[in-house]
Amino acid sequence: MKQYRPTYFIGQAFAGIWRNGVMSFASIAVLMSCLVVLGSFSLLVANIDVNLEDLGLMNQIVVFVKKETPEDGIKAMEREIKNIPYVGEVTRVTAEEALEQMKEQAGDEGYLYDMVQDDNPLLDSFILEYVDGSHYSDIMYNLGQLDGVDSIRDQRSLANTMQSLKNGIMLVFSWFLIVLFIVSVFVIINTVKLSVYSRKAEISIMRYVGATGLFIATPFVIEGALIGLTSSMLAFIVEYFLYGYVQNSMGKAIEIIRLIPLSDVSVPVFFAFAAVGVLTGVIGSTISLSKYTRN
DSSP states (O other), X not given: OTTSOHHXXXXXXXXXXXXXXXXXXXXXXXHHHHHHHHHHHHHHHHHHHHHHHHTGGGOEEEEEEOTTOOHHHHHHXXXXXXXXXXXXXXXXEOHHHHHHHHHHHHGGGGGGGGGGSTTOOOOOEEEEEESOGGGHHHHHHHHHTSTTEEEEEESHHHHHHHHHHHHHHHHHHHHHHHHHHHHHHHHHHHHHHHHHHHTHHHXXXXXXXXXXXXXXXXXXXXXXXXXXXXXXXXXHHHHHHHHHHHHHHXXXXXXXXXXXXXXXXXXXXXHHHHHHHHHHHHHHHHHHHHHHSOO
């Protein structure tokens, strides 16, 4: 092997990919599809985690105040809420502050909220955190007895729903991970086997003249790695535009859902795709070589 430069083995790997173009294309397409599916599941779980954190881990209640309630009444209500057992931090959000928050979330379209600036339809509210979930029912009962309460919204049911959704996705994700990984490895095994079989006579001659197993196997391992790397790069491009489309569409349509910025996930996703792709390719090619390079 010392007489050969790395470019020799890389050239042989590219020749193998070209020689079995149809199977190589199939391997790249299958592995790329698997990576896109796995990447989408991973990003979905990550975004659910972010939104669960935004929900205050299920321990927040929002109390809306009736519009006609005077300032003195609102301050009295705040004191009463703070005196309720097991209620922790209480934050008041005025109607004006709530409108400004909605304008900021709307981004470039925030100017639309200026039309209701003089006749703000939003209500003053209190955001409270409770310190003991076992007394949740007692807290809700006490809040319901307060004067001036328009409505009460808790995020417990929404958070529970999202947590159940996350658990279901993780279960499906685990099965997909196993099945798709096996499928990808199987296709790559058959692709490299074709390359090995087409060079079977040449391999026999190399064995006869004393070539080592490592010398024979290296081009095929690189071939598998190149298939994996190509698949990961194509999968990243597809995932990048797919996630960007979902972010732009959903971010404007559903304001209560926050998506992780694309810039925060692009680098981790790229390296994860590359690692999984190359590892899958190397494993597939290594398995396929076990039969043809011995003896």
